[in-house]
Amino acid sequence: MARTETDRCPGVLAVHQAADGGLARVRLPGGRLSSAQLDVLRVAAAELGDGRLELTSRGNVQIRGLKADGPQELSDRLYSAGLLPSITHERVRNILASPLSGLDQESRYDVLPVAAALDRALCGRPALAELPGRFLFALDDGRGDLADVRADVAVRALDERSAVLSLGGRGVRVGWADVPELMLAAAEAFLAVRDQEWRIAEVGADRVLERLGVRADEVADTSSTRMAAGVHGSALVVTVPLGSVTQDQAAVLAQGGDEVRITPWRSVVVPVGATGLEEVGLVTQPDSVWEGVTACAGQPGCAKALADVRTDATRLNVVRGGRRVHWSGCERRCGKPAGAFVDVVAVGNGYLVDGERL
Ligand code: SF4
Incomplete structure (x- = not known):
């Protein structure tokens, strides 16, 4: 199916003009943010936007209501904070990873370092700057939490040595050392066979697999688990009502530890022991009416x-x-x-x- 529309997926440099002003989307591969970076985003939202940080279904953060001179100032601040490591690839750094990876017993393999390696390698390939802004990579640590995010190129851990790389539901067993290179090769194969399409599902996974020269015969596991608010190992999952983080909430989340992880389910992972969360309207229990x-x-x-x-x-x-x-x-x-x-x-x-x- 060839597209006739232009890919207008917003980024930090390609700001979308919404009814309430500019909308910038900040990509966070693996959902990771240092507390200092979260504070940079919080202050930027207060001074340049409408004051809130919006969590997206891909574990990214949006700032809305940017005034005319907001985008330039925002990109300068994000660059200084390490949140804009590539000018050319900023809209294609769409990498989801299991947010609790390495933090609880469900994790078969810690995929966060793989996500970081994939991000660096992606930004180092000039041709991949041409990927559509909707093209999605996903790294599931084996628990199945990313089974229904509709990734274009998905990897799911089997154990500490191997994983299944899958496109369109069919996969091939691979070793972890080869995972970043194979995911990027799949993206390159997609670019080689596509016309105007944005997603592998639109061109057909078979064509991409054929171009890749891979015989995929393992059926990818599609069972999915849902991550509720509450304690999971050394992590606390905090649901943000409607995914809209206020100034007070962002400040409290940033004080919880050195790093937070933004999930694709409008929640944030902080260390167990973080305090003051309920007082600012954040949810730390699984039975809240805001869950889901x-x-x-x-x-x-x-x-x-x-x-x-x-x-x-x-x-x-x-x-x-x-x-x-x-x-x-x-x-x-x-x-x-x-x-x-x-x-x-x-x-x-x-x-x-x-x-x-x-
Ligand atoms: S679904 Fe909501 S955000 Fe999307 S076009 Fe309609 S009103 Fe706008």
Whole structure:
């Protein structure tokens, strides 16, 4: 399927002009942020944007409401903080890694160092700057938490020696030493066979595998686990209601330890023992009504929105027996989770919940 639209995926240098001002997306390979970097983002949001940090479904951070001179100042600050290591590749550093990797007993292999190595190698390949901004790499430490993120090139740990590299659900067993190179080779093979497509699923994994010269016959494990708020080994998973981090919340998260990890589920991993979290509205227990609730930008951030979905989600929290709930300001359903969810969509004079009026 050839695309006719331009890839407008936002970044730090390619800021999207939204209804509420500029929107910059900061890529965080593996979701990692030092506390000092989180503080740089917090201050930048306060001084250049609307004050909040938005967590995305790919473990990245967005700053909204940038004024006219905001993008230049923001990119200077991020560069100084080590958050903009490549000018040419900033929008293609889309690398997810299991956020609890190396921190609890579920981890078969610590994939965070692999994510860092993949990021460095990716930025060192000039041709890969041409990847679409939506192209996604995923490194699952074996627990299956990234099974439904719809990665283009996925790796799932089997043990400390080997993993399964998969495209389109079919995989090949590989050794860890070869993983970064093979993931990049798959991305290069995609670029070689694509026309205007953005994702491997659009060109067909078979064509990419053939170009790669790989015979993939292992079926990739697609079982998925969900990471709830609470203590996991040496880590504490903290859910951020609607993924919108306030100034107070960012300050408390940055004080919790040397590093935080942003997850693809609008939560943040901090060390066990971090304090002051509940007091600023963050969630540290798995039974919160906020668990699994997401929303698109809605009004006033999006010109297409028929409602202020974030305010309404807070006011009318729709709970459906532990199922995920996603609020959308229109039928595009931006940011909807993978898999099944309760669909709450604005229709101008109210909402439909799974097709029925709320
Ligand atoms: S779902 Fe609609 S209202 Fe929400 S961000 Fe996307 S386009 Fe805007």
